[in-house]
Amino acid sequence: MSRPHALHARRFAVHRWLMPLCLATVLSACAPTPVRNPIAQWVPSPNYDARRPVLIVIHFTNEHSASQALHTLRTANSGGPVSAHYLVGDDGHIYQLVADSERAWHAGAGHWGTITDVNSASIGIELDNDGDSPFTQVQIDSLLHLLADLTDRLRIPRTQIIGHEDLAPGRKDDPGPRFPWQQLAQAGFGLWPQGPLVDPPPGFDPWAALGLIGYPLDNRTATVHSFHHHFRGMDAGINGDALDGQDLRILYALSRQLGAGGGITGVPAG
Numbered sequence: 177m178s179r180p181h182a183l184h185a186r187r188f189a190v191h192r193w194l195m196p197l198c199l200a201t202v203l204s205a206c207a208p209t210p211v212r213n214p215i216a217q218w219v220p221s222p223n224y225d226a227r228r229p230v231l232i233v234i235h236f237t238n239e240h241s242a243s244q245a246l247h248t249l250r251t252a253n254s255g256g257p258v259s260a261h262y263l264v265g266d267d268g269h270i271y272q273l274v275a276d277s278e279r280a281w282h283a284g285a286g287h288w289g290t291i292t293d294v295n296s297a298s299i300g301i302e303l304d305n306d307g308d309s310p311f312t313q314v315q316i317d318s319l320l321h322l323l324a325d326l327t328d329r330l331r332i333p334r335t336q337i338i339g340h341e342d343l344a345p346g347r348k349d350d351p352g353p354r355f356p357w358q359q360l361a362q363a364g365f366g367l368w369p370q371g372p373l374v375d376p377p378p379g380f381d382p383w384a385a386l387g388l389i390g391y392p393l394d395n396r397t398a399t400v401h402s403f404h405h406h407f408r409g410m411d412a413g414i415n416g417d418a419l420d421g422q423d424l425r426i427l428y429a430l431s432r433q434l435g436a437g438g439g440i441t442g443v444p445a446g
């Protein structure tokens with residue numbers, strides 16, 4: 177046997193020892209033992225796949241560059257580790273940091289409708305923005321491209337797109353009043369009042385409408401603040417954090433679109 181053959185034979189012998197070890201390591205890394213409930217008998221079924229999110233939450237990074245935000249989203253910070261599934265730079269570049277099937281740490285405390293653990297149920301998208309500057313059009317174009325991909329591929333309803341401040345009024349202020357929700361709506365994403373706005377009938381309950389949309393109601397002033405950011409934007413007509421006539425018209429339109437105009441007014445939705 178020539179020397180090269182001897183070397184090859186030794187390598188093969190080593191491989192014969194190492195391969196089962198590697199295989200075991202790979203298997204244990206890729207397929208952890210399922211978490212079994214000790215109070216039940218384990219009778220596994222092959223008929224399942226990964227759970228899918230049902231909501232998309234939009235944020236701004238409140239930082240000055242995408243690289244600064246990437247550092248924050250990929251390290252342990254003094255305020256605790258945070259992440260998101262995606263970051264869209266102000267130049268339109270799309271980064272993915274966490275797989276769609278995994279639970280990124282972007283929403284924190286808060287709730288939306290009956291969703292009480294928003295991180296478990298959602299995809300988080302961070303937009304590279306300092307909180308005071310307008311969003312760039314190329315960034316919004318990339319966001320629309322990403323929203324089309326996510327809603328198609330993960331079958332998330334296109335209306336199920338909200339801002340961080342919507343689920344956490346008073347605690348969060350992003351994506352703020354500069355975020356172009358109306359432009360998203362024109363592209364078919366998010367909830368937005370349709371058609372001419374009309375005054376609601378007597379007895380219309382705006383708080384029931386806000387709750388129906390999904391808003392938390394534990395701090396009503398904070399909820400109106402978040403609602404104004406989302407549906408009135410930089411509208412100069414907004415006076416403080418009280419609901420005005422235009423808010424009521426918007427809420428009435430939204431409640432009718434959600435099919436509950438009659439349910440919260442006592443008047444059938446026409």
Ligand SMILES: [Zn+2]
Pocket residue numbers: 234235236282340348350
């Ligand atoms: Zn946020």
